[in-house]
Amino acid sequence: MEENTAGNPRAAKEQKLQMLKDKGLNPYPHKFNRTIEAKPLQDKYANLENGVETEDRVAVAGRVMAMRNNGMFLDISDASGKIQLFCHKQSMSEDMLDRLKMIDIGDIVGAKGTVRRTPRGELSVRVKEIEILTKSLLPLPEKHHGLTDIEQRYRQRYLDLIMNDDSRDVLRKRSQIVSIIRKYLESRGGFEVETPSLHPIMGGASAKPFVTHHNALDTDFFLRVAPELYLKRLVVGGFSNAVFEIGKNFRNEGISVKHNPEFTMVEYYEAYADYNDMMDLTEELVETLVKEIYGGTVIKYGDHEIDVSRPWARKSMCEMVAEETQIDFLEIESDEEARKAAKDLGIHVEEFMGWGHVVAEIFGELVEPKLIQPIHVTDMPVEVSPLAKGHRSNPRLVERFETFINGWEIANAYTELNDPKIQYERFMEQVKASEKGDDEAQMLDNDYVTALEYGLPPCGGWGMGIDRLVMILTNSSNIRDVICFPTLRPQKGNL
RNA sequence: GACCGCGUAGCUCAGCUGGUAGAGCAACUGACUUUUAAUCAGUAGGUCCGGGGUUCGAAUCCCCGCGCGGUCACCA
Numbered sequence: 001m002e003e004n005t006a007g008n009p010r011a012a013k014e015q016k017l018q019m020l021k022d023k024g025l026n027p028y029p030h031k032f033n034r035t036i037e038a039k040p041l042q043d044k045y046a047n048l049e050n051g052v053e054t055e056d057r058v059a060v061a062g063r064v065m066a067m068r069n070n071g072m073f074l075d076i077s078d079a080s081g082k083i084q085l086f087c088h089k090q091s092m093s094e095d096m097l098d099r100l101k102m103i104d105i106g107d108i109v110g111a112k113g114t115v116r117r118t119p120r121g122e123l124s125v126r127v128k129e130i131e132i133l134t135k136s137l138l139p140l141p142e143k144h145h146g147l148t149d150i151e152q153r154y155r156q157r158y159l160d161l162i163m164n165d166d167s168r169d170v171l172r173k174r175s176q177i178v179s180i181i182r183k184y185l186e187s188r189g190g191f192e193v194e195t196p197s198l199h200p201i202m203g204g205a206s207a208k209p210f211v212t213h214h215n216a217l218d219t220d221f222f223l224r225v226a227p228e229l230y231l232k233r234l235v236v237g238g239f240s241n242a243v244f245e246i247g248k249n250f251r252n253e254g255i256s257v258k259h260n261p262e263f264t265m266v267e268y269y270e271a272y273a274d275y276n277d278m279m280d281l282t283e284e285l286v287e288t289l290v291k292e293i294y295g296g297t298v299i300k301y302g303d304h305e306i307d308v309s310r311p312w313a314r315k316s317m318c319e320m321v322a323e324e325t326q327i328d329f330l331e332i333e334s335d336e337e338a339r340k341a342a343k344d345l346g347i348h349v350e351e352f353m354g355w356g357h358v359v360a361e362i363f364g365e366l367v368e369p370k371l372i373q374p375i376h377v378t379d380m381p382v383e384v385s386p387l388a389k390g391h392r393s394n395p396r397l398v399e400r401f402e403t404f405i406n407g408w409e410i411a412n413a414y415t416e417l418n419d420p421k422i423q424y425e426r427f428m429e430q431v432k433a434s435e436k437g438d439d440e441a442q443m444l445d446n447d448y449v450t451a452l453e454y455g456l457p458p459c460g461g462w463g464m465g466i467d468r469l470v471m472i473l474t475n476s477s478n479i480r481d482v483i484c485f486p487t488l489r490p491q492k493g494n495l
Numbered sequence: 496g497a498c499c500g501c502g503u504a505g506c507u508c509a510g511c512u513g514g515u516a517g518a519g520c521a522a523c524u525g526a527c528u529u530u531u532a533a534u535c536a537g538u539a540g541g542u543c544c545g546g547g548g549u550u551c552g553a554a555u556c557c558c559c560g561c562g563c564g565g566u567c568a569c570c571a
Contacts, residue, residue, distance in 0.1 A: 142506040
């Protein structure tokens, strides 16, 4: 090469690209007919003995991950695995050997030849023909350490996936998990639906929203924080006994190892079910997931071993708070007393918080982090559950539960509130709370109340955060590892 | 948002109390045709995140800024 391309990997590759073109070879051909992938090939010849040559012809394709002995040995990798290409000069024409010189690590190549196992035991394709299917212009990260720069791994996820098997595995498992959830909910009779992401009224969860603007309507919309109110409208419509939606929610809150501003939820509503049925559902689904993916019922997360085999513990929130603090909040009547009790425990509470908020706060601070093994925490205070139906045996509580695994809430469900008058009152309480300073209180949704006035059948509703579930099921410590393209600060110069 | 840490070659990383910028991989030239983190000889590659300051002299010390990570707070 006349031009000095030393030290400039890109220039060297550009030069080879030009060489290809000069020889009339397309660096980006349209099609290559491969006959087998790497893993099936490895499996098929698992019993081929060392040093044995076959006459079996195959065509394989993949990205060149390594080259040894002046291009005689190439490791190529496809989605299924790796296979070695053996490019011996006695098996290849001058033309083909010439092409070999234009191949770099990182290129996508296709090769045709015969199957053999080397004397040292590596299954290989003895290459007769090879061609570049996609010329790569940028160098891959260092082969031994791979790509470790955390920021670059998320910004350039494709590079992370090329280099790191673990990253591929996590995202594949995520896909598998979503698929199993979908099949399970369908098997219960659920119809999958898609409800709006642009909401004129924020509802369905306590959260800070993103606001956007529609030009033609000249109206602000909230990106949805939860699909709940729309899904229940569909149950009112008798659309199906059960509906579910798998989709993104958006919350304008902090980013952390457990929080991404957009995250994936599955919500499910089933007519004629209650929250007890939803607990059964949660257990059955999670147990199914772990069995199908790992074959057993025990998974490892960090230092913990988590056993998801049924049945799971079920305990009421007040009972658990009482066990932890020796205070039975069910015996405390007034908001002031409750706040005082919290302060005595060293828990910070705001003035707008009533009895229910205080109980939930204490639970969150003192009990939640300890809930490593799967457990359903039941019967939350009305005040923190404006969409849940009052408890059949205690008017201060609702029929709601949250499921905890590894100290994280992974599911939240209730017997749905279907009394329109009570729902209206609850909304008004939310409006009041908002005026008192609760910036996460929900808004009044009159049309939703109207829907209830037409009649929502008795109904169980259930939601689960997919991202955190995937974290637990893949032993991932950062939510970004389970999201293909996590939210990052935009890069300057790339806007 | 607060605190702590980090930012050096395409990648992974050294660089001590301030004294000429280093290695491995990748690239390039060559040797080698049964290697697999191939090996061997050689070449080239740097805005040491940016700006200011201290100093005879700054990758190194100080200040400001930017970016990233971790912990905490809000939250699922």
